[in-house]
Amino acid sequence: MKTRSPLMSLMVAMAKGFVRDKMTLFWSVAFPLMFLVLFGGIFTDQGAAKLDVVQVGQVSVLDDLPKLARETLGEGFTVEKRQSLDAALQKLKDGDIDGVVTQRGDEVVIHFSAADQVKAAQVQGWFSGLVQVANQAATDTPPKFKLTTEQVEDEGLKQIQYVTPSLLGWAVAMSAAFGAALNLVSWRVNGLLRRLRLAPIPTSSVVMARVGVSLVVALGQAAIFIGLATALFGLKLSGWWPLVIPLLAAGTLAFLSIGMLGGAISKTEEGAIGLANFIVLPMAFLSGSFFPLDGAPTWLQIISNCLPLKHLNQGMLDVMVRDQGPSAIVLPMIILLGFALVLGGIAAKLFRWDT
Amino acid sequence: MGASITVEGLVMTYGSLRAVDDISFTVAPGEFFGLLGPNGAGKTTTLETVEGLRKATAGRVDIDGFDPWKRQPELQRRIGVQLQASSFFERLTAREQLSTFAALYGIGPERADALLEQVGLVEKAGDPVEKLSGGQKQRLSIACALVHDPEVLFLDEPTAALDPQSRRNLWDFLQGLNDSGRTVILTTHYMEEAETLCDRVAIIDHGRILELDTPDALIRGLDVPTRISLEPEAIGLDEARALPGALDVQQTAGSVVIETREPGPLLAELASRDALAGLAVSKGTLEDVFLSRTGREYRA
Numbered sequence: 001m002k003t004r005s006p007l008m009s010l011m012v013a014m015a016k017g018f019v020r021d022k023m024t025l026f027w028s029v030a031f032p033l034m035f036l037v038l039f040g041g042i043f044t045d046q047g048a049a050k051l052d053v054v055q056v057g058q059v060s061v062l063d064d065l066p067k068l069a070r071e072t073l074g075e076g077f078t079v080e081k082r083q084s085l086d087a088a089l090q091k092l093k094d095g096d097i098d099g100v101v102t103q104r105g106d107e108v109v110i111h112f113s114a115a116d117q118v119k120a121a122q123v124q125g126w127f128s129g130l131v132q133v134a135n136q137a138a139t140d141t142p143p144k145f146k147l148t149t150e151q152v153e154d155e156g157l158k159q160i161q162y163v164t165p166s167l168l169g170w171a172v173a174m175s176a177a178f179g180a181a182l183n184l185v186s187w188r189v190n191g192l193l194r195r196l197r198l199a200p201i202p203t204s205s206v207v208m209a210r211v212g213v214s215l216v217v218a219l220g221q222a223a224i225f226i227g228l229a230t231a232l233f234g235l236k237l238s239g240w241w242p243l244v245i246p247l248l249a250a251g252t253l254a255f256l257s258i259g260m261l262g263g264a265i266s267k268t269e270e271g272a273i274g275l276a277n278f279i280v281l282p283m284a285f286l287s288g289s290f291f292p293l294d295g296a297p298t299w300l301q302i303i304s305n306c307l308p309l310k311h312l313n314q315g316m317l318d319v320m321v322r323d324q325g326p327s328a329i330v331l332p333m334i335i336l337l338g339f340a341l342v343l344g345g346i347a348a349k350l351f352r353w354d355t
Numbered sequence: 356m357g358a359s360i361t362v363e364g365l366v367m368t369y370g371s372l373r374a375v376d377d378i379s380f381t382v383a384p385g386e387f388f389g390l391l392g393p394n395g396a397g398k399t400t401t402l403e404t405v406e407g408l409r410k411a412t413a414g415r416v417d418i419d420g421f422d423p424w425k426r427q428p429e430l431q432r433r434i435g436v437q438l439q440a441s442s443f444f445e446r447l448t449a450r451e452q453l454s455t456f457a458a459l460y461g462i463g464p465e466r467a468d469a470l471l472e473q474v475g476l477v478e479k480a481g482d483p484v485e486k487l488s489g490g491q492k493q494r495l496s497i498a499c500a501l502v503h504d505p506e507v508l509f510l511d512e513p514t515a516a517l518d519p520q521s522r523r524n525l526w527d528f529l530q531g532l533n534d535s536g537r538t539v540i541l542t543t544h545y546m547e548e549a550e551t552l553c554d555r556v557a558i559i560d561h562g563r564i565l566e567l568d569t570p571d572a573l574i575r576g577l578d579v580p581t582r583i584s585l586e587p588e589a590i591g592l593d594e595a596r597a598l599p600g601a602l603d604v605q606q607t608a609g610s611v612v613i614e615t616r617e618p619g620p621l622l623a624e625l626a627s628r629d630a631l632a633g634l635a636v637s638k639g640t641l642e643d644v645f646l647s648r649t650g651r652e653y654r655a
């Protein structure tokens with residue numbers, strides 16, 4: 001056997017400790033994967049939720065619709081015919097259906113529920129369109145304008161396209177922060193840091209070993225996430241996706257420094273876990289790891305922009321699914337490395353060898 | 356092989372507490388030196404300052420010309436440290452602990468097997484450190500300190516929290532450690548341990564050295580009488596009091612105890628009277644020295 005360098009031997013020792021700890025392995029790999037399956041697998045079709053409408057009696061705009069038009073309509077709509085208006089209205093009130101349509105003479109009447117305003121608006125929009133088409137057909141002149149809709153993304157940004165980079169960002173943040181905080185505190189509590197201090201190695205090699213292990217873990221997480229999302233949920237990567245590697249490296253450094261700071265402050269392992277959770281979980285929510293923040297209020301978006309994970313997520317989305325090139329990672333990289341530098345510096349100031 | 360250690364006027368203060376209060380001693384190459392004292396006496400603080408883990412408030416520590424606080428690799432390669440807590444890499448096996456420490460000193464992993472053999476842990480080589488018993492952990496911890504064959508070895512309460520069997524077992528191992536000329540410094544609060552292992556012992560309390568000498572000299576200096584105990588049937592109390600050199604005679608539950616400063620003539624007299632039934636002779640122990648110097652009041 002060959003003699004390992006001190007740095008390599010510390011890395012191997014850390015990595016073995018990590019792999020052999022089933023709990024840590026679960027929280028940093030299996031747990032985020034569960035979320036990927038949840039968000040990616042189960043909610044995939046939610047974006048195209050269908051509208052259920054009940055038709056009571058004759059409604060000429062629907063009945064006279066050509067078969068082809070009905071079928072196209074059918075993709076987003078199901079129209080069910082019922083006899084009783086009262087029963088249909090009750091179902092609408094209960095939230096089982098999204099609209100009730102009847103006709104009084106030349107008047108098409110839409111009943112809707114204010115409980116789900118989005119669907120109510122969709123139902124109204126659809127029927128106002130139908131009425132327009134019927135009116136125009138009644139004048140017997142060919143339509144002058146035609147509306148064509150085209151989506152910007154080739155297949156549309158399917159759910160999995162969004163959740164894979166975002167959840168990966170969260171997973172990397174979690175394992176880097178937890179790994180560093182726990183490692184530091186448990187080695188300090190059991191006296192190993194003091195022991196290492198008396199070995200003829202530079203003190204920085206302990207930190208360098210941690211950085212090395214966390215980088216390997218982050219790349220492993222990326223491989224598992226991307227592999228699984230591609231194989232099972234149809235993730236389509238854009239050509240620049242390998243740029244996630246430098247992004248993840250910079251992100252790992254930023255979250256490591258958060259963990260180091262937590263580890264420097266905490267006295268016990270329990271305290272370190274709590275502190276890392278306290279930082280990483282809210283950060284994941286505010287950085288859009290679980291859902292997009294496009295609709296969030298401005299003040300929330302400002303907070304979000306102060307968090308490193310937000311920029312990692314943004315950068316990864318850009319290069320993995322939005323087909324953006326190297327220029328998209330420049331700003332996120334600068335911000336992430338800046339975080340690493342500042343927080344790492346503070347952590348080094350607060351660092352203690354023993355309890 | 357073997358380095359000398361000089362400690363001069365060492366003072367460590369934490370706020371108003373003087374944990375170490377002007378301690379001086381020297382340790383010769385190849386010597387087995389003990390710091391003996393009750394818990395909180397300042398012996399661990401003293402040891403850690405000598406190791407280079409703490410910076411002295413005042414005073415000087417010198418190991419073969421090096422100041423240990425300055426963390427120089429040349430010195431660190433020459434000292435081995437076994438810390439009070441068992442400081443291991445989590446979830447690594449006994450062999451992996453040793454080969455990892457070996458690599459930190461630029462030594463190949465084959466050294467691990469030699470050490471496992473030496474400390475009798477060959478059968479436990481593949482077990483994670485968490486599964487080892489207290490005594491096995493201590494032996495592994497000492498093996499980790501010996502991985503680079505250091506000239507100076509520091510042992511901080513190596514037998515604390517061990518049962519009597521494991522403790523004696525470990526003493527047998529520790530006894531040979533300075534044979535090759537290695538200097539060993541040990542802290543302990545077990546008198547018997549210091550008496551068995553150490554060439555010289557410093558008795559420390561309240562951050563000061565109270566006595567410093569070989570265990571034998573310390574006991575001699577204490578000037579406690581030799582105690583000779585016999586079966587009650589062997590000799591009458593009045594007869595015993597009339598023996599040459601008898602200072603005090605007491606009757607206890609199962610024996611008659613005679614104290615004397617001249618055990619030779621007294622024992623000869625007893626032998627001539629054929630009154631040796633149940634004979635046991637004991638002189639003072641380091642414990643007597645310790646208690647006479649540190650006081651007997653109970654300390655939590």
